[in-house]
Amino acid sequence: MKYKLILVFLSMASLAVAQKPLFPQHPGLVSYTYRDYLSKDVPGTLDKIKDLGFTDMEFSGLFGKTAAELRALLDERGIKCSSFGVSYNDFVNKTEEVAQNAKTLGAQYVRVAGIPHKSALTLEEAQKAVADFNRIGKLLKEQYGLGFIYHEHGFEFQPYQDGTLYDYIVKNTDPRYVSLELDIMWAFFPGQDPAALLSKYGHRYKALHLKDLKKGVKGDLSGGTNQDNDVVLGTGQIDIPAVLKAAKKAGVEHYYIEDESTHVMEQVPQSLAYLKSLKQ
Template sequence: MKNSVSAFAFVILLGLGPAQAQKKVFPQTPGMVSYTYRNSFQKNVAATLDTIKAFGITDMEFSNLFGKTAADLRRLLDERGMKCSSFGVGYPDLQNKLAEVGQNAKTLGAEFVRVAWIPHQGAFTLDMAKKTVDDFNRFGKQLKDEYGLTFCYHNHGYEFEKYEDGTLFDYIIKNTDPKYVSYELDILWTVFPGQDPVALLKKYPNRFKLMHLKDLRKGVVGNLSGGTPVENDVALGTGQIDLPAVLQAAQKAGVQHYYIEDESPSIAIQVPQSIAYLKNLKK
């Protein structure tokens, strides 16, 4: 009996067996996308930040200033010990007022400037992808050279049109300069058009700096439209995405910031569920 107990203790000391099984898949605290609380932010920015901070979340990705100046928003963040690591903007902002974008991002304290939609009509085409590559390389170089910011593109599903032995998203990644263009992987908008986020993370290590954590309702069949009802956003771990596999691949691939994004009208219930899921996820 003594020998078997000693052997078990030795296994535990080596970090094997039960001890290893308790290792957390996601040890860090996630960030939050402002879009999750868009309705609340429109009414009261300070109170909404308090709600998010109460979850222990201090890392924000803002894609709207909600009627504030960047300096006003930065002050509200500083007062709460919170930060904005990524600033999301529209494509026309990058085309027409990139200097303002850069200044606002710097004022907010962001490291990244992110765009999540390429304006287009109908199916996304190779010609659109070629123009996108030119734009992204230009946006990224200017943001890096003049403001020290990293430009990121957030996929939205329509870019996965077939092209050669891959997709137009592959074409965009391969033809954008890694010095100036990085990516934010939205895992719902990867799975919805039928792609595998784990495979993408392995295929392009160190290109994805940011990630939107979300889950897609079970049974939903996707397409290349880039759109689905917001009710199809469900609490993490209750949908069809293999989140443990995605998170482990993301950590190996160099993702730096993870933001919960829940577009549904059920965030009061789902956000706490998602946070608890991440906290309790074990290997």
């Protein structure tokens, strides 16, 4: 009888482990998701975001506020800004202003999404980006105590040698000063496997943009697609559970939902519910 009880207990314990949430922490949100609303009403939109349960955000702009004004609004609602996204031009030419704004916001990272290029990304353009990332990433770290993360946008996956220019960028940037943010849709769109990238480059990834691509849409290396091709997580083409498992193993710190569509009011709550429903 005692052995039967032990077996029952072990079975229940195994079931509990099996039902552990795949996504145990609260996801973050990219401000660009609610850009149309934040541009008109920052406090009201932040209230809606907080009501959904978000307490971690990556801001891609200040939406007409100073960094101090935005920080005050976030503090009032118990929301933190963990990453501050800026343009490549500001990153290079307004580094001090960018750093001061990031510090005021309380951000851990400064983020850049994209590299200036004329058509298809070239090796020369990638080399310039590597030099800028290493130089300014070091400055941000040593002078301001900020990390730097690069967010790919799909066009970096141009073939190069036995890999891609994205591989070139990752391998030639100094991991002490340059980390990565994986936008899983902009990895999938040009034909990459986001889970495989997370496994390949592991701890280099500090953050994710969680988004899904509408079924039937074919990708390319352009770095662009219709904004309404962003769909509710779990309803598109990307294997979200596989991505989350790989991200957990890689030690990703921040998971931001990003939805660029015109249906964010309906889609974001559904994406959030989907993430909370996942078990491992």
